[in-house]
Amino acid sequence: MRSVMTMAWAALAVLALGHAPAWAQARAMTAQERANLALVDAWWREVLQAGHVELAAKYMAEDYIQHNPTISTGRTSFVEVFGRRGAPRAIQPVLMPAPVLHYAKGDYVVFVWEREGKDQTGASYKYNTFDLVRVQNGKAQEHWDSAFRTKPMPGQPSPAPVVAGVGPTPVKPRNTAEEQRNEDIANVEMHDILQYGHVELASKVMAAGYIQHNPNVPGGRDGFVEFFSRIRKPEPIKAEWKDTPELILTSGNLVLYMMERYSADPVDSSKVYTWNWFDLFRVDDGLVQEHWDTATKTPPPASVPRPAK
Secondary structure (H helix, E strand, O other), X not given: OOOHHHHHHHHHHHHHHOOOHHHOOOOOOOHHHHHHXXXXXXXXXXXXXXXXXXXXXXXXXXXXXXXXXXXXXXXXXXHHHHHOOOOOOOOXXXXXXOOOEEEEEOOEEEEEEEEEEXXXXXXXXXXXXXXXXXEEOXXXXXXXEOOOOOXXXXXXXXXXXXXXXXXXXXXXXXXXXXXXXXXXXXXXXXXXXXXXXXXXXXXXXXXXXXXXXXXXXXXXXXXXXXXXXXXXXXXXXXXXXXXXXXXXXXXXXXXXXXXXXXEEOOOOOOOEEEEEEEEEEEEXXXXXXXXXXXXXXXXXXXXXXXXXX
16 A cells, blocks of 8 residues: 555645656655655756756766767766756756656666657657666766767767766666566566567556557557557567666566667767667556657667677
């Protein structure tokens, strides 16, 4: 049963963000997790959203590891990039715009944002972007997001070379028994259905009213099955992942997958760079109820094999 604190947090989030409580994280954060969330929240509001890069050292480790493929690693490079984005602005008391999901698990803090894009006809649609921050010794130590490199528009200069961040292998926080059950259910969709094509399993692990935030896939379980039946052919299910997650982060009823992707540099096709793809599932009542990912109406860059070390 949710604690009074968790229910109050969820209610405040609904009032602040205008979203139905269906996505609310059914788990009370520890004191350390709340501190990590507050730290990253303040860093985001004051430094990223308000542009006060003079405060970066207050929140960021000097050897901050950056996985965004358009920004070099290190706090110094971060300050140089964000310092060129105009004069500082007034610091707001809350994140503006606000994320649709915002929580901490272990050393990690997760943001999921709703964005608006235009399709090829000019019609508006919604999609999501992700940010993941690892906190260490009271500072933002490492950051991943769903950004990738794009070819510059005609007349624009080529982007500067980027020094890629190289950090330790992400360490998965320990799950409670309930979290592991939720992760096992989400794994059936992510591993058995999406990677091995067994859509007949959807009725066992997905709610009939499954909420889909991928703008290319119909809503509802039936819509999901119809769509993936056309593009995925079933293969014998093996224990290993066809596409191994770099990190699975389960917090209450939310199961996050971060995948590593490799693509040719759009400026120099002889080079390969790394970026990240995210999937997030909400599991309630023993079924996957909702899904977010980083898909847009514009296809992402083509993946290439992982480069040899």
